[in-house]
Amino acid sequence: MIETPYLLFLGDAPDGLAAKVAQGIKDWRPDASLGQFRMEGCNANMHLPDMTITEAAAAGCKTLVIGVANRGGVISDAWKSVLVEALDAGMDVASGLHNLLNDEADLVEAAERNGKTLHDVRIPTVDYPIANGKKRTGKRCLAVGTDCSVGKMYTGIAMEREMLKRGMKATFRATGQTGILITGDGVPLDAVIADFMAGSVEYLTPDNDADHWDLIEGQGSLFHVSYSGVTMALVHGGQPDALILSHEPTRAHMRGLPEYQQPTLQQLRDTALPLAQVANPDCKVVGISVNTQHMSEDEANAYLAKVEAEMGLPTVDPFRHGAGRLVDALDAV
Amino acid sequence: MIETPYLLFLGDAPDGLAAKVAQGIKDWRPDASLGQFRMEGCNANMHLPDMTITEAAAAGCKTLVIGVANRGGVISDAWKSVLVEALDAGMDVASGLHNLLNDEADLVEAAERNGKTLHDVRIPTVDYPIANGKKRTGKRCLAVGTDCSVGKMYTGIAMEREMLKRGMKATFRATGQTGILITGDGVPLDAVIADFMAGSVEYLTPDNDADHWDLIEGQGSLFHVSYSGVTMALVHGGQPDALILSHEPTRAHMRGLPEYQQPTLQQLRDTALPLAQVANPDCKVVGISVNTQHMSEDEANAYLAKVEAEMGLPTVDPFRHGAGRLVDALDAV
Numbered sequence: 001m002i003e004t005p006y007l008l009f010l011g012d013a014p015d016g017l018a019a020k021v022a023q024g025i026k027d028w029r030p031d032a033s034l035g036q037f038r039m040e041g042c043n044a045n046m047h048l049p050d051m052t053i054t055e056a057a058a059a060g061c062k063t064l065v066i067g068v069a070n071r072g073g074v075i076s077d078a079w080k081s082v083l084v085e086a087l088d089a090g091m092d093v094a095s096g097l098h099n100l101l102n103d104e105a106d107l108v109e110a111a112e113r114n115g116k117t118l119h120d121v122r123i124p125t126v127d128y129p130i131a132n133g134k135k136r137t138g139k140r141c142l143a144v145g146t147d148c149s150v151g152k153m154y155t156g157i158a159m160e161r162e163m164l165k166r167g168m169k170a171t172f173r174a175t176g177q178t179g180i181l182i183t184g185d186g187v188p189l190d191a192v193i194a195d196f197m198a199g200s201v202e203y204l205t206p207d208n209d210a211d212h213w214d215l216i217e218g219q220g221s222l223f224h225v226s227y228s229g230v231t232m233a234l235v236h237g238g239q240p241d242a243l244i245l246s247h248e249p250t251r252a253h254m255r256g257l258p259e260y261q262q263p264t265l266q267q268l269r270d271t272a273l274p275l276a277q278v279a280n281p282d283c284k285v286v287g288i289s290v291n292t293q294h295m296s297e298d299e300a301n302a303y304l305a306k307v308e309a310e311m312g313l314p315t316v317d318p319f320r321h322g323a324g325r326l327v328d329a330l331d332a333v
Numbered sequence: 334m335i336e337t338p339y340l341l342f343l344g345d346a347p348d349g350l351a352a353k354v355a356q357g358i359k360d361w362r363p364d365a366s367l368g369q370f371r372m373e374g375c376n377a378n379m380h381l382p383d384m385t386i387t388e389a390a391a392a393g394c395k396t397l398v399i400g401v402a403n404r405g406g407v408i409s410d411a412w413k414s415v416l417v418e419a420l421d422a423g424m425d426v427a428s429g430l431h432n433l434l435n436d437e438a439d440l441v442e443a444a445e446r447n448g449k450t451l452h453d454v455r456i457p458t459v460d461y462p463i464a465n466g467k468k469r470t471g472k473r474c475l476a477v478g479t480d481c482s483v484g485k486m487y488t489g490i491a492m493e494r495e496m497l498k499r500g501m502k503a504t505f506r507a508t509g510q511t512g513i514l515i516t517g518d519g520v521p522l523d524a525v526i527a528d529f530m531a532g533s534v535e536y537l538t539p540d541n542d543a544d545h546w547d548l549i550e551g552q553g554s555l556f557h558v559s560y561s562g563v564t565m566a567l568v569h570g571g572q573p574d575a576l577i578l579s580h581e582p583t584r585a586h587m588r589g590l591p592e593y594q595q596p597t598l599q600q601l602r603d604t605a606l607p608l609a610q611v612a613n614p615d616c617k618v619v620g621i622s623v624n625t626q627h628m629s630e631d632e633a634n635a636y637l638a639k640v641e642a643e644m645g646l647p648t649v650d651p652f653r654h655g656a657g658r659l660v661d662a663l664d665a666v
Contacts, residue, residue: 132589132590133590133593134592189527190526191526192399193523193524193526194522194525194562194563194566195559197527223611225466225569226528228569228611229565232561236561255467259466263611271608275555
């Protein structure tokens, strides 16, 4: 539905984490990521060719994708002049921001003038039901994190890729804008009306073959006070058979909450598992994924070994070392 | 903003619980509740005078309030003919249903024709922020339930009334349509966009005097898989200093979920308190409110004494016996 290839717009991202949408697309759809557009003050870098709008259009980019998220979502005037230039150059624009492209009169006008499309993947396009909690066929795996942005989506996609390679039945189920921009489908869970959150997750992960696994993209954290309600809807609506604990060990505090510390993996396990067992008494914690991007290879290996010994669960960085051991653990459920 | 007195519309409510909106208004605003309108098949009864629309208008009713909720919210054709008759008779119509009055062309036309207003208290009228988790001044109390519809709102209002009677500083903070129809203000939490749920609760319960208590209306249950995300947003956004555990002991299963059993009060305490302490490490469970409406006086007293002994916390039915002991417990925090 969204035309590729993409020009990834990094705007004035203050750091790499703010551009995690672009990073996800670049990592999982490198074929579709032709270049990046960075403004003054941008501290993110996808290590793609820097392109002007004219260069991107000439290179064949069909869609400018806003790959940078601001808390709350704001489309600044500085951004808009770039987006209008892209529309004038014949590109569509796609965004997962709360602040919708289609609510900005100047962007709508520029799109209409050029016969181009503004894709807001943030908007739910389905009237989701209220969750009924009924047991569904097939199996489901959910990654739950000690914090936001600790690698839950990466874990899910990496496991899906590994399972498909092994000939297993598996589907990554996107619940956020990056996931939706990568897969082309999903539920923009953080934009769903509160009463329908769990129902939207049930809708996303319906009855399936007994040996089929949904890899549900996690969101937020049960310990992140801004978004914990969204996480809870995934834990209950997703009815997981298996949980993966996800962690990023180098954070000084919870993402965006300087007064809050991350829980330990033990606290996460002891909180998430009983809550998951409300919806699925057979749910188990099967493994741990650690985002070691800020550690050296030696540091990462030592840390993973230590956690594995402490927790008694296969512990890997699926992006660095592959998701094989997590899939082995899932296969044993 | 919504003109009183009210005619309470009970529609074709299958049971009393389905008309809990009407029951709440009748119980807490008896002065504003002149009569009830019941259709064929209605099994709810507020023990108010049954009135036709003509009789209600003649008696001085200014607003017909839809006091019956359906799962998901639907305005049937049978309901509509009554609502149009009320508008034609000079009344406004107020509703907390998901399905909005203002989305129904025939109701909008009838309201315009008569110069009357359709109040949809379901719709948020504020752009709520994302929660920042910062410690706020003043104190907050939240009722958390073993299930939906177990008396959390009643507990909060009853405590506010008792505290005001004692000269304490207290404000009941409504988070659902009944509470909003009773108090005239609040956050329709189950209609808020997922990402802003906890922020809307922070907005509703801002900095206040050190000796002021917000009595926050609880919603759903951490153990109700359809709505647990909403409850979680209250637990973290509300930053409670005190939790009240709420329970209805005669349920055969969780409300609307025949496959699910209620947790015990011990399970509720052991789940809710650690989650609340993420946002407020000093949070305590201070008391238990039990909805004993389906028990005799003797049964109720025996049950309350048994729970009090088991849990070591003041245990009362605030509607039946007053909220005095819960307020005593709060005052000791």
